[in-house]
Amino acid sequence: MEPFAEYLERVENPQYRDRLQNIFHWITATFPTLRPKIAWNQPMFTDHGTFIIGFSVAKKHLAIAPERAGIERFSDDILQAGYTHSKEILRIGWTQSVDFPLLERIIRFNLEEKANCQTFWRKEHLLTEELPDHATGKR
Secondary structure: OHHHHHHHHOOOOHHHHHHHHHHHHHHHHHOOOOEEEEEOOEEEEEEOOEEEEEEEEOOOEEEEEOHHHHHHHHHHHHHHOOOEEOOOOEEEEOOOOOOHHHHHHHHHHHHHHOOOOOOOOOOOOOOOOOOOHHHHOOO
8 A cells, every 4th residue: 555655664563554554455445436645644535635534543542533524423333333432533442343334334424425525624514413421431
């Protein structure tokens, strides 16, 4: 995965690196029109110049950023999969399996919702309700 090669080289843990490569290959096979790129030192995928989904590595988890609208739309599904999330990212622990059908639904949602988007980020959020504390892991 050429656009991400340098980023992946900097991921010290080989299991984390392999997992990322697996996810990136799955995305390019499932969504061949998405463009992989590095921006803000993070791997992400775009479509017609608009952000679709991004990734980052943390000590305890893989962070996936589908923008707030994606988190809001799939909050219950994310929690049901056993993941936690904030308003902007979902967290998959390194020992948890990746729910590829959920990831596919999130990416398809962004592709559909941003089909006519002319900016990199959404101008406004689709849903305005605040997330419940149980969704963010706050107590």
